[in-house]
């Protein structure tokens with residue numbers, strides 16, 4: 001959103017008024033005068049400020065300001081923006097004879113806003129070397145609330161239409177394609193000749209209509225690569241309004257009176273529109289654009305899609321104080337109105353195609369980046385899972401080894417248990433270790449290599465072999481002798497066995513295996529306990545092993561799904577590449593089609609403007625001939 005630019009310009013005092021009163025800084029005549037500085041205007045009454053009659057603006061120009069200065073401050077940027085695709089409107093507003101036409105059209109030695117703008121449009125277009133321009137102009141007036149074409153004689157009372165594509169437009173208005181500022185200025189001259197002027201008490205050449213000079217600026221990129229760019233179309237309105245007037249002052253009657261009424265009415269509606277627009281959102285309500293042709297045509301410039309500059313012209317003489325005050329109030333409200341200008345682009349098929357292609361290209365780039373990232377991630381995860389797998393395999397190996405060791409130990413302990421069981425000594429029978437010790441040879445410890453006897457196959461016979469069953473098959477000689485208590489024993493039948501020795505592992509493992517000195521039942525119990533804890537450990541290690549194997553399987557699955565995903569992404573990337581190539585082919589075709597069309601348009605517009613030039617010069621010549629004829633007939637009449 002940007003506010004309308006508003007400036008106030010005081011014209012120099014009229015010769016008659018200047019003669020009768022001093023003029024300083026804009027105000028002139030009588031007791032009241034306007035004091036003007038760069039940004040402020042105040043009404044003074046005998047050098048004292050009049051309450052409620054002080055105004056502040058961004059730019060205030062006194063009678064010494066030139067058109068070039070005003071153009072530079074207020075309009076140049078708007079023209080440059082129009083060449084680059086923004087709609088623009090500049091108009092002069094003020095009472096009759098305050099200098100609107102002087103500001104917009106200028107005089108012989110001081111070109112006004114319109115001719116300066118025309119030259120600037122072509123200069124700016126020339127500077128934009130990368131773009132091609134097609135400029136059309138039209139010139140119309142609103143006279144007594146009717147629209148006339150100033151470039152075509154007899155083309156009057158043109159209707160206003162509205163469509164979605166074109167917005168509000170004047171149907172049947174002639175639009176000239178122009179190639180140079182000179183060509184436009186010629187057309188302007190032609191239009192001026194057709195415009196309604198009239199003499200009033202206030203102005204010998206008073207504009208009796210509002211005129212709208214319009215330039216439609218179309219441009220597209222020249223470059224082959226950018227030929228798919230959108231076409232920019234902007235509308236530039238340069239408006240010279242008729243001035244509000246007091247009938248008493250203008251002394252109007254008849255036709256002038258009728259004109260004056262229409263002028264005042266349309267300016268009043270313009271004032272209403274500005275008033276409404278300057279109000280804040282909720283109070284604003286309905287904006288009466290449709291109440292006059294002027295506001296309808298200028299609708300985009302008033303609170304719409306356009307950059308707008310208003311030059312409010314004022315007369316410094318005391319006699320016009322009230323009108324000037326009205327103009328300054330209008331200007332104060334207008335500067336509160338904000339517009340929303342934006343570049344106007346028309347998307348051709350080629351432009352659409354280009355944009356879509358660009359989007360696809362961007363998406364493809366994004367996809368490539370994410371594919372690279374995805375691949376890295378996959379690789380990282382694969383590496384990780386392989387490492388994990390190796391770690392698990394090692395752990396598994398370790399567990400297996402441990403299990404084997406445990407099984408081995410278990411087997412050994414089982415064997416020992418069995419061995420103990422085979423001795424046949426029941427813990428019930430020998431629940432006292434002293435009793436068991438008594439069965440041993442007293443110095444058996446000192447004779448570790450002493451022989452022991454093992455019962456032969458008959459030894460189970462209690463008659464001859466009273467060795468308790470649970471003592472197993474191992475006994476030393478003394479024990480044998482004692483236990484048989486004098487029974488006849490065929491010692492020759494005894495089998496010689498090596499002395500009983502605890503396995504090293506058992507003797508070393510003091511916590512799990514009883515020392516040989518410990519009672520056998522305690523050793524047994526310990527061994528069984530060890531056995532069961534080993535079994536438990538074995539079970540745990542088996543469970544761990546299974547868990548590790550499961551984990552490994554999961555990792556394998558994970559790995560294969562990642563590989564699958566990678567394959568899919570590769571497939572997708574391939575598909576996108578094919579799609580892109582197809583689109584590029586289509587784009588090439590569109591480009592060549594567009595080039596052909598451009599060539600055709602160029603040829604056509606050249607032929608058209610040639611024909612146009614011929615017709616314009618023919619028209620000017622014939623008009624001059626008619627004028628000549630008229631003057632010669634007037635001269636010869638008397």
Ligand SMILES: Nc1ncnc2c1ncn2[C@@H]1O[C@H](COP(=O)(O)OP(=O)(O)OP(=O)(O)O)[C@@H](O)[C@H]1O
Nearest residue numbers: 011012096097098099100101102203206207242243
């Ligand atoms: N800044 C100026 N410097 C010199 N002369 C000026 C200036 N402004 C206006 N004039 C002169 O004042 C007279 C009236 O100006 P102009 O016709 O431009 O007024 P206007 O506002 O267009 O009036 P109207 O509404 O009646 O058409 C003209 O003779 C014009 O040359």
